Amino acid sequence: MTTYFTEDHEWIAVDGDVGTIGITKYAAEQLGDVVFVEVPEAGASFGKGDDMAVVESVKAASDVYAPVSGDVTDGNGDLADAPETVNEDPEGKGWFCKLKLSDKGELDGLMDAAAYKTFCDGL
Amino acid sequence: MGMQSIGRPTSPFPAGVSDAETVSGSKGLLQNEGLIFEIGCPNKTGVDLPAPEGKKNRLGGVARKQGSGLPGLSEPEAVRHYMRLSQKNYAIDLGLFPLGSCTMKHNPRLNEKTARMPGFADIHPLQPQRTVQGALELIDELATWLKTLTGMPAVAMSPKAGAHGELCGMLAIRQALIARGEAETRKRVLVPASAHGTNPATAIQCGFIVDEIKADARGRVDMDDLKSKLETTDDVAGIMLTNPNTCGLFETDIKEIAELIHAAGGYFYCDGANFNAIQGRVRPGDLGVDAMHINLHKTFSTPHGGGGPGSGPTVLSDALAPFAPVPFVVNDDDGFRLIEETDGAASQAFGRMVAFHGQMGMFVRALTYMLSHGADGLKQVAEDAVLNANYIQARLKHVMTPAFDGYCMHEALFSDAFTAEGIETIDIAKAMLDEGYHPMTMYFPLVVHGAMLIEPTETESKQELDRFCDSLLSIAERAAAGDETLKGAPYLAPMKRLDETQAARKPVLKWTAPDPDALAAE
Numbered sequence: 001m002t003t004y005f006t007e008d009h010e011w012i013a014v015d016g017d018v019g020t021i022g023i024t025k026y027a028a029e030q031l032g033d034v035v036f037v038e039v040p041e042a043g044a045s046f047g048k049g050d051d052m053a054v055v056e057s058v059k060a061a062s063d064v065y066a067p068v069s070g071d072v073t074d075g076n077g078d079l080a081d082a083p084e085t086v087n088e089d090p091e092g093k094g095w096f097c098k099l100k101l102s103d104k105g106e107l108d109g110l111m112d113a114a115a116y117k118t119f120c121d122g123l
Numbered sequence: 124m125g126m127q128s129i130g131r132p133t134s135p136f137p138a139g140v141s142d143a144e145t146v147s148g149s150k151g152l153l154q155n156e157g158l159i160f161e162i163g164c165p166n167k168t169g170v171d172l173p174a175p176e177g178k179k180n181r182l183g184g185v186a187r188k189q190g191s192g193l194p195g196l197s198e199p200e201a202v203r204h205y206m207r208l209s210q211k212n213y214a215i216d217l218g219l220f221p222l223g224s225c226t227m228k229h230n231p232r233l234n235e236k237t238a239r240m241p242g243f244a245d246i247h248p249l250q251p252q253r254t255v256q257g258a259l260e261l262i263d264e265l266a267t268w269l270k271t272l273t274g275m276p277a278v279a280m281s282p283k284a285g286a287h288g289e290l291c292g293m294l295a296i297r298q299a300l301i302a303r304g305e306a307e308t309r310k311r312v313l314v315p316a317s318a319h320g321t322n323p324a325t326a327i328q329c330g331f332i333v334d335e336i337k338a339d340a341r342g343r344v345d346m347d348d349l350k351s352k353l354e355t356t357d358d359v360a361g362i363m364l365t366n367p368n369t370c371g372l373f374e375t376d377i378k379e380i381a382e383l384i385h386a387a388g389g390y391f392y393c394d395g396a397n398f399n400a401i402q403g404r405v406r407p408g409d410l411g412v413d414a415m416h417i418n419l420h421k422t423f424s425t426p427h428g429g430g431g432p433g434s435g436p437t438v439l440s441d442a443l444a445p446f447a448p449v450p451f452v453v454n455d456d457d458g459f460r461l462i463e464e465t466d467g468a469a470s471q472a473f474g475r476m477v478a479f480h481g482q483m484g485m486f487v488r489a490l491t492y493m494l495s496h497g498a499d500g501l502k503q504v505a506e507d508a509v510l511n512a513n514y515i516q517a518r519l520k521h522v523m524t525p526a527f528d529g530y531c532m533h534e535a536l537f538s539d540a541f542t543a544e545g546i547e548t549i550d551i552a553k554a555m556l557d558e559g560y561h562p563m564t565m566y567f568p569l570v571v572h573g574a575m576l577i578e579p580t581e582t583e584s585k586q587e588l589d590r591f592c593d594s595l596l597s598i599a600e601r602a603a604a605g606d607e608t609l610k611g612a613p614y615l616a617p618m619k620r621l622d623e624t625q626a627a628r629k630p631v632l633k634w635t636a637p638d639p640d641a642l643a644a645e
Contacts, residue, residue: 035627058623059566083628 003091004067004107005116011091012067012099014107020095023055023064026120028090031057037079037086039096045071046099048106053096055086068106070099153617156207160634163194169201192636211617213561215427219583219591223534223564223576224319224369226399226421233495234424234488243487248479252460258483259459263452265490269417269436272501273398274408277444279437280451281481285396288416288435289325289363291448291476295414295439296361296390297329298446298473309360309388313352315344317370317568319394322363331360338570342370342527342536344380353387361413365394367401369568370527371512371534371576381411390414390443398422399580400509400533403502413440419482423489434485445471450480507581508533511588515577518592522599526571533580539573543605548573551598553620556613558594 003013009027012019028034036056046052046066053064075097079085086094101107111119148155156162180186196204213220220227238244246255266278279295282288293312300306312326315336323333334352339345344364353359362384366374374380381391393407393415399422407415419434420427427433439447449469450461461480465472496504509532516525516535524540525531539548552562552575564576579588601609611620 033624033627035624056627058627060569 003113004110005113005119006065006067006110007119008065010064010067012107012110014101014104017101017104018073019068019070019099019101021052021064021067021097021099022095023086023090024116025090028087028094031055031062032059033057034083034086036061037083037096039075039077039079040072041075042072045069045102064096066099067110068099068101069103070101072097073100074098150615150617153210154207155617156204156211158634159194159196159201159204160636162200162204163196165190165192165195167195167197167200169196169198218560219579219587220561221563221577221579221591222561223371223536223578224396224567225427225564226396226418226533226578226580227427228399228421228424228580229582230424230426230488231492231495234491237491238484238487240487243483246483248483253458256458259452259461260454261490262480262483262486263454263459265486265493266436266452268490268493269438272402272406273395273412273415273417273438274406275412275415275438276408276441277439277447279439279447279476280486281448281475281477281479282416282435282437283477283482284431284433285394285416285418285421285435286321286325287433287476288418288437289321289392289394290328291435291437292392292414292416292439292443293325293329293331293361293363294448294473295437295443295446296392297331298471299390299443300360302446302471305388309358311356311358312360313349313362313384313389315364315368317342317365317368317570318363319365319369319396322365322392322394326363336362338370342372342570343368343374344376346376346379349380349383353383359384359387359389361390361392363392363394365397366407366410367397367532367534369397369576370571371531371536371578372527373401373532377410385411395438396421397533400505402505403498404505407438408440413443414438419485419489424492425485425488432482432485434482434489436481446473448472448474448476450475504581505533508579511579511581511583512577514585514588515579515592518589519596519599522596522603523575526574534576534578536568536571537575537577538571539575541599542573542602545607546602546605546609548575550609550612551575551595551602554598554601554609554612555595557615558598560591560594 001013001015003011005011005024009024010021011024012021034055034057038054040046040052046069048066048069050066051063052066055062055064076095079094079096088094215227215229242257243261246258252259262280266280269278270276279291282291297306300309310332311334312331313334313336314323314326316338326333336352337345337348362380364374364380366377368374384391390413391411393412395407395415395417398417402422414437416435416437419425419436420431425434449465449472450463452459452461453468462469465474493501512531512533512535516531519535519537522541523537526536526538548565552565555562565574567574567576598609613619
């Protein structure tokens with residue numbers, strides 16, 4: 001399983017042709033305490049860069065973009081009642097949804113963990 | 124001399140002041156106050172009438188079987204409850220209200236006097252129009268002032284708030300696109316990253332899609348980003364832009380932006396929330412604007428923020444004027460009359476936004492404000508508002524970090540770059556409560572990290588600005604030095620730091636009666 005990162009601070013961990021998506025630890029820290037999360041339901045489909053989820057903290061509401069195109073196979077319904085999971089474990093239990101990738105080639109444009117760290121250090 | 128023995132020392136003792144919690148929870152003469160349900164008793168009442176005798180029950184089986192659960196208070200208890208709550212209120216009549224982007228200026232008392240004149244206050248919107256000629260003339264005269272100040276040929280007077288005015292402008296744009304047969308092909312509305320949140324919300328409400336334009340390093344529209352969007356798309360319906368923008372900066376490329384949008388076949392919506400900074404100096408019509416709402420409750424001093432209602436007349440260019448909503452006032456041989464139907468003169472109107480004619484009470488107040496200032500006075504309002512904001516920026520910038528270089532317009536914007544690790548914008552805002560000030564706008568605009576947006580308006584004196592700056596500077600210095608006690612502020616407010624996260628995650632929106640069994644067990 002390989003994890004990729006976007007400049008908009010999403011991560012996608014790809015296993016076969018299914019990717020698990022969430023927001024990064026850096027994003028969760030910047031947002032502050034997350035109070036509301038809206039994740040897509042199974043069956044929804046998104047193009048790369050589409051708004052796919054909403055995350056709201058005490059400071060602001062933000063859109064979460066689809067890092068690649070695909071169809072949602074599962075949404076993390078637990079976040080509705082426990083949005084704090086996004087702060088506690090953003091890159092684990094705080095995942096947003098699982099996506100069946102329609103074009104694995106799109107992953108080429110994303111960063112690996114080292115490149116993303118360098119990107120964040122430059123912000 | 125006759126010695127009297129009931130004297131007492133009247134100078135304060137030098138020591139012994141305690142900051143301990145009080146038994147009552149009150150702080151000095153600031154009364155602690157519970158919810159009305161907590162202080163009421165079920166069987167108490169303010170009006171004690173004897174039970175009626177010989178009354179027939181006409182309710183049959185639907186009579187209430189249990190009490191209503193309303194709190195019972197005597198009249199003095201009810202009066203005190205609301206007086207105590209009112210004393211916790213903060214208002215422009217109590218002190219400086221520095222909320223950026225809100226233009227919380229003084230509401231002149233003369234406005235209130237004219238608005239209460241029976242000829243304006245006691246009329247009914249369905250009265251025959253010949254009996255309200257003065258009121259219609261007032262609407263027409265206010266419309267003339269708004270058109271003159273903005274350099275625009277038409278105005279829709281009926282929108283009832285800023286966002287309602289935005290809706291009016293965007294519906295006019297949509298109607299113009301329908302008339303051109305391009306409503307289905309032009310769906311894209313460009314909105315800068317620093318926009319008021321209502322801008323993208325309005326565009327979406329009108330069926331458009333929102334495309335965000337970046338800000339450049341100067342806090343203004345990134346012209347390269349705008350040009351590339353216009354070159355790579357052919358479905359632009361328009362742009363929504365605030366000028367001065369929400370960073371408190373004048374969009375210096377605004378004429379070029381207007382030309383580019385028009386050349387691409389789109390319309391230019393200008394958010395007029397910040398018109399206070401430019402009225403009398405710049406006419407939006409000369410800048411190429413097609414539609415702009417005007418917040419009478421900001422620029423023209425009508426009450427704002429709980430004391431409203433708001434009022435958001437929307438000026439329209441020649442291109443959009445035919446699509447203005449009904450009703451509107453015309454003045455012809457028969458005197459003033461209202462065009463109410465979407466036929467004849469208003470055959471292209473996009474429809475109607477309100478039941479009657481808009482916020483008449485606010486129209487009276489706004490015109491009173493204009494007439495008492497005069498055209499030259501309104502120009503000075505803008506100049507003084509900008510001067511006051513720059514005074515604040517100049518006084519604070521040696522400690523706080525201005526978000527952008529150079530002079531600002533009507534509001535000063537700072538980032539949190541000057542604070543020590545661990546101290547945030549919210550800590551500064553909360554500490555301002557201890558100093559007796561309503562905090563500034565915080566964490567907005569989103570393009571600036573930990574933003575603090577301060578708009579003093581022109582109605583504050585230099586003395587008041589200095590008091591405010593002294594307070595904020597002392598807090599900012601503590602923030603820069605890493606004073607951890609800021610994390611617990613406010614200390615002197617009726618409530619200390621609240622857990623906003625918990626309140627948002629697990630909101631308690633309704634009082635619930637305590638369990639009687641649990642009470643009995645106590």
